[in-house]
Amino acid sequence: xxxxxxxMHPDRPLVIKTGxxxxxxxxxxxxxxxxxxxxxxxVCIDKSRKFNILGTNxxxxxxxxxxxxxxxxxxxHLTLREQRCGNGGRTxxxxxxxxxxxxxxITFETEVxxxxxxxxxxxxxxxxxxISNICQMPNAWASILWYNMLTNHPKNVNFFTKPPVGxxxxxxxVLSWQFSSTTKRGLTIEQLTTLAEKLLGEMTCLEKAMCQxxxxxxxxxxxxxxxxxxxxxVWLDNIIDLVKKYILALWNEGYIMGFISKERERAILSPxxxxxxxxxxSESSKEGGITFTWVEKDINGKTQIxxxxxxxKQQLNSMSFAEIIMGYKIMDATNILVSPLVYLFPxxxxxxAFGKYCRPEAAPEPEIGGDPMSSKPLLHTPKKCxxxxxxxxxxxxxxxxxxxxxxxxxNTSDLFPMSP
Amino acid sequence: xxxxxxxMHPDRPLVIKTGxxxxxxxxxxxxxxxxxxxxxxxVCIDKSRKFNILGTNxxxxxxxxxxxxxxxxxxxHLTLREQRCGNGGRTxxxxxxxxxxxxxxITFETEVxxxxxxxxxxxxxxxxxxISNICQMPNAWASILWYNMLTNHPKNVNFFTKPPVGxxxxxxxVLSWQFSSTTKRGLTIEQLTTLAEKLLGEMTCLEKAMCQxxxxxxxxxxxxxxxxxxxxxVWLDNIIDLVKKYILALWNEGYIMGFISKERERAILSPxxxxxxxxxxSESSKEGGITFTWVEKDINGKTQIxxxxxxxKQQLNSMSFAEIIMGYKIMDATNILVSPLVYLFPxxxxxxAFGKYCRPEAAPEPEIGGDPMSSKPLLHTPKKCxxxxxxxxxxxxxxxxxxxxxxxxxNTSDLFPMSP
DNA sequence: ACAGTTTCCCGTAAATGC
DNA sequence: TGCATTTACGGGAAACTG
Numbered sequence: 001x002x003x004x005x006x007x008m009h010p011d012r013p014l015v016i017k018t019g020x021x022x023x024x025x026x027x028x029x030x031x032x033x034x035x036x037x038x039x040x041x042x043v044c045i046d047k048s049r050k051f052n053i054l055g056t057n058x059x060x061x062x063x064x065x066x067x068x069x070x071x072x073x074x075x076x077h078l079t080l081r082e083q084r085c086g087n088g089g090r091t092x093x094x095x096x097x098x099x100x101x102x103x104x105x106i107t108f109e110t111e112v113x114x115x116x117x118x119x120x121x122x123x124x125x126x127x128x129x130x131i132s133n134i135c136q137m138p139n140a141w142a143s144i145l146w147y148n149m150l151t152n153h154p155k156n157v158n159f160f161t162k163p164p165v166g167x168x169x170x171x172x173x174v175l176s177w178q179f180s181s182t183t184k185r186g187l188t189i190e191q192l193t194t195l196a197e198k199l200l201g202e203m204t205c206l207e208k209a210m211c212q213x214x215x216x217x218x219x220x221x222x223x224x225x226x227x228x229x230x231x232x233x234v235w236l237d238n239i240i241d242l243v244k245k246y247i248l249a250l251w252n253e254g255y256i257m258g259f260i261s262k263e264r265e266r267a268i269l270s271p272x273x274x275x276x277x278x279x280x281x282s283e284s285s286k287e288g289g290i291t292f293t294w295v296e297k298d299i300n301g302k303t304q305i306x307x308x309x310x311x312x313k314q315q316l317n318s319m320s321f322a323e324i325i326m327g328y329k330i331m332d333a334t335n336i337l338v339s340p341l342v343y344l345f346p347x348x349x350x351x352x353a354f355g356k357y358c359r360p361e362a363a364p365e366p367e368i369g370g371d372p373m374s375s376k377p378l379l380h381t382p383k384k385c386x387x388x389x390x391x392x393x394x395x396x397x398x399x400x401x402x403x404x405x406x407x408x409x410x411n412t413s414d415l416f417p418m419s420p
Numbered sequence: 421x422x423x424x425x426x427x428m429h430p431d432r433p434l435v436i437k438t439g440x441x442x443x444x445x446x447x448x449x450x451x452x453x454x455x456x457x458x459x460x461x462x463v464c465i466d467k468s469r470k471f472n473i474l475g476t477n478x479x480x481x482x483x484x485x486x487x488x489x490x491x492x493x494x495x496x497h498l499t500l501r502e503q504r505c506g507n508g509g510r511t512x513x514x515x516x517x518x519x520x521x522x523x524x525x526i527t528f529e530t531e532v533x534x535x536x537x538x539x540x541x542x543x544x545x546x547x548x549x550x551i552s553n554i555c556q557m558p559n560a561w562a563s564i565l566w567y568n569m570l571t572n573h574p575k576n577v578n579f580f581t582k583p584p585v586g587x588x589x590x591x592x593x594v595l596s597w598q599f600s601s602t603t604k605r606g607l608t609i610e611q612l613t614t615l616a617e618k619l620l621g622e623m624t625c626l627e628k629a630m631c632q633x634x635x636x637x638x639x640x641x642x643x644x645x646x647x648x649x650x651x652x653x654v655w656l657d658n659i660i661d662l663v664k665k666y667i668l669a670l671w672n673e674g675y676i677m678g679f680i681s682k683e684r685e686r687a688i689l690s691p692x693x694x695x696x697x698x699x700x701x702s703e704s705s706k707e708g709g710i711t712f713t714w715v716e717k718d719i720n721g722k723t724q725i726x727x728x729x730x731x732x733k734q735q736l737n738s739m740s741f742a743e744i745i746m747g748y749k750i751m752d753a754t755n756i757l758v759s760p761l762v763y764l765f766p767x768x769x770x771x772x773a774f775g776k777y778c779r780p781e782a783a784p785e786p787e788i789g790g791d792p793m794s795s796k797p798l799l800h801t802p803k804k805c806x807x808x809x810x811x812x813x814x815x816x817x818x819x820x821x822x823x824x825x826x827x828x829x830x831n832t833s834d835l836f837p838m839s840p
Numbered sequence: 841a842c843a844g845t846t847t848c849c850c851g852t853a854a855a856t857g858c
Numbered sequence: 859t860g861c862a863t864t865t866a867c868g869g870g871a872a873a874c875t876g
Contacts, residue, residue, distance in 0.1 A: 018846085020867065082846080099845070132846050134868055314738060438864085440849065502864085519863070552864050554850055847873070855865070 011182050014128045015140045018051075018080045026108045026123060027072035028061060036063050039110045039121075041073045046105045048157065050083040051130065061110075080130060100139040101160035103127035103147070127157055138237035145174050168196060178236070182244060184252040187259070194259040198283075199232065230286040238288030239281050246316040247290065255279060255344060255353050256290070266305050268345065269295050274303075275342025277350075279325075282310035292325065294340045299333055306340065322357035325350060431602050434548045435560045438471075438500045446528045446543060447492035448481060456483050459530045459541075461493045466525045468577065470503040471550065481530075500550060520559040521580035523547035523567070547577055558657035565594050588616060598656070602664060604672040607679070614679040618703075619652065650706040658708030659701050666736040667710065675699060675764060675773050676710070686725050688765065689715045694723075695762025697770075699745075702730035712745065714760045719753055726760065742777035745770060 016022050026041055039061040045051050055078040061071040106125040111118055127147060129140040143160065149171075150164045172192045180186030187195075239258070243251045250256055256279045260268075269276060274296045282289030289310025298304050311324060329337040344353045429435065436442050446461055459481040465471050475498040481491040526545040531538055547567060549560040563580065569591075570584045592612045600606030607615070659678075663671045670676055676699045680688075689696060694716045702709030709730025718724050731744065749757040764773045 017867085084846095133870095135870090136845085314734070318734060437849085504864095555852090556863085842876105844876095845874080848871085850868105850870095852868090853866085856863080858860100858862085 012137065012141050012144075014126055014144045015137060016080055016128055016130050017134060017137075018082055018130060018132045021055075021077050021079050023074065023076045023078070024106065024125065025072055025074040026061075027070055029070070031070050033063065033069070033071075035061070035071060035112065037061070039071065039073075039112060041108050041110045043075055043078065044107045044109065045080070046107070046157070048104065049102065049130075051080045051104070052083050054079045054081055082130075082132070097160055098139075100129055100131065100136055100143055101163075102129065103143075103157040103159060104130055105155055105157060124155060127155065127159070138233040139231060141237070142231075142233040145178075149174055168200065171199070172196070175236070178240060179243070179251075182240070183248060185254060191257070191259040194261055194264070197261060235286060235288075238286065242281075242288035242290065242313055242316075246313060247321050249357060250279070250321065250354075253353070255348075256281075257345065258290075265293055269293065269305055270303055272345065272347075273343070275340065276345055276347070277341045277343070278345040280307075285310055285312070287312055290321065292328075292341065296340055320357060322354040323359070325354050326358050429557070432557065432561050432564075434546055434564045435557060436500055436548055436550050437554060437557075438502055438550065438552045441475075441497050441499050443494065443496045443498070444526065444545065445492055445494040446481075447490055449490070451490050453483065453489070453491075455481070455491060455532065457481070459491065459493075459532060461528050461530045463495055463498065464527045464529065465500065466527070466577070468524065469522065469550070471500045471524070472503050474499045474501055502550075502552070517580055518559075520549055520551065520556055520563055521583075522549065523563075523577040523579060524550055525575055525577060544575060547575065547579070558653040559651060561657070562651075562653040565598075569594055588620065591619070592616070595656070598660060599663070599671075602660070603668060605674060611677070611679040614681055614684070617681060655706060655708075658706065662701075662708035662710065662733055662736075666733060667741050669777060670699070670741065670774075673773070675768075676701075677765065678710075685713055689713065689725055690723055692765065692767075693763070695760065696765055696767070697761045697763070698765040700727075705730055705732070707732055710741065712748075712761065716760055740777060742774040743779070745774050746778050 024043070028035070028039070037060050041059050041061060043053055043057045045053055056075065057078065059073040059075060061073045063069060063071055105127060108123050110121045112121060113119075129143050131137060131140045146163065146166070147156075147159055150166055151159065153159075172187075172195075175195060176186035176192065243256075247256065251258075258279065258281045260278070260280055265278065265280065269278065272295050275294065277292050277294035279290060279292050282291060289312050291307050291310040293305060293307035296304050296306055308328070311321065316324075325341055327339075328341055329339050332338045341350055344350055444463070448455070448459070457480050461479050461481060463473055463477045465473055476495065477498065479493040479495060481493045483489060483491055525547060528543050530541045532541060533539075547564075549563050551557060551560050566583065566586070567576075567579055570586055571579065573579075592607075592615075595615060596606035596612065663676075667676065671678075678699065678701045680698070680700055682703075685698065685700065689698065692715050695714065697712050697714035699710060699712050702711060709732050711727050711730040713725060713727035716724050716726055728748070731741065736744075745761055747759075748761055749759050752758050761770055764770055
């Protein structure tokens, strides 16, 4: 059997995609060395929708797989498959919830005979969300965040039938943590304020701080994104993905203002000298895009705010964003090619900020019209997995390098006697 | 169960990828209406390497599934899975052949009781190649072509232990057919000559016509591609893919010379006026690339032959090749942007050839440095499946819209009595 | 007809095994 | 160790189903 089995999304635990392997681990909190190789554990999943667990779903607890002498069992290469009943009907009992709000429990069962007494032991994971396609991940992960942000309950699978409201402060902390847990930088107050406006609409700052946020179907779902056909979470996830895969170094340096409204952008750029620019995420693109906006003077000497169409991941595949910034030129009034980008807001010379992320040879480009010559060798922020070396699927959240910012600090399916 | 089950590669029959569904059909050549719903057919695969057939592998013959009143049975949603023996050993008995040269037979078995006599019927597909990853397709398909080009034998699974040689004429026909069967245009003598030089090295035309080509490991394998690390077939397949998905219309029009050596390119372009250009496939890129080469005069009035780095599929994703051609500009001696492309060889004005494939608004581009504005809406030759509406996995090759150009005209697993 | 959900399967990357 | 081959799974598209 194959050995290395990294769980599917290192920084998205508690979401399981059908057909994709996952791993989990149970340990016995009470130390009973004499039970080594005595406890046979079985993994199951609740029956609210019919899933089958494929893979080796029983295992005997032992001391080797633990590092502190207690007993544990690790299940690897498990996968979930939905069991369509008969000729294909959905098995979901509670059809009122969408799949990404449906919570499931992975349970671990065993029985001990101690001093002639049979003791049933049982524990379970935190609620998990089961998805069938990766495109459901953003909403599924949002459910996990919302749950752990608002409850300590270890198994409230009906949470989303009446989801509690959250305060903006709580949501802000979670949003920032989404960045800080996978990059070297969380979100600033300014960035969070922009997101708050997006979520809460036009309110004063004070109102926002007081405001309570409703869950998906109300404030955070698709409706709220002005009929764009995608949820806030999808939009944000694609930006996080863009940051991690294509512009991580620039993000870590703090060069990307990212979340800023066009109004505020105009307000802070207008007083600045021509050539001042900032980097901003696309608000309209579901896919995650980044653009730059700069100040320039038109023929009449009037200040203009300009920007390019956002660059997508596809385009950043063939040229790094730093190189795009360094090489970007427009034709001025006298038909000469010039770069409109001089100072990164507030006043960092662009060479100082981006020079070190460019290949030496590829500064200016002699040709136009998509000459692929200039976009051949790639210089990217490394496409690297940021997960820690130790990992479990239902981890103590400390293992993620950060604690869940909500109230729940996570649990690693620990075995306690549940029934006599 | 799902119904529409298009076989995996409409224009690549006889190659089966493990885990991917395929379909096949048997019919009884002799008309026996009284056997309707009497014959139970079982599909099997030979045991040279252990594959299991997953899906419904027995079926009763009936008249409905046939359109001419004869009996037939169609097996849908079959998949192959390799059975790794014990802890993972290869089950291949003849390890001397690489997987893409290993031939397998799908067999169909049944028995009839006629006038008190038990008759075993059995038939089989043409030899098939089983692959586990799509990257093996080009070589697998080459094996299918080579087999059908050189033998009529219905089941010579050891064909590649001593593969026969082919003549250049045979190979040329097959190569051209690769294009003519999926586009509206095959290969010209000039294009074939270029490919012949690639395959046969430096020989006179007469010698080439006489020459016999050895199979893969000799002339057509990786060694022959000058140590580039990919076979002729991989290179050619990627070009075919590029043509079909990105530049089909231009190919159908005959605007793409494509296969031409750099020497010959220089020879035919040099006498032409500046601005004359032609379109050529990249010779060095495994991925399939296309470039243009043009004539220009340098400062001293000397004729120069120039070309751009080949465009890849990735780049053609965001801008159509016609638009790239129409918009391509370089800076001339006086620092003015001009298009070096004027006449498509021999003397077609580029607007006449490519104008109709461009969006009206996107002719010249004002900005440089990868402005994504100009590459937002896509105009592509449609990504369309060219397969005919009627199809079977082991088809009469006529169903492909063309006959296999080799000696073998194909067979649709027809049932004949094989043993008493 | 439609939208939520699942399935299909390519293509890249990683793992595996000889 | 290297290389041939398989497995894993994201992501886009098609199919499915209430």
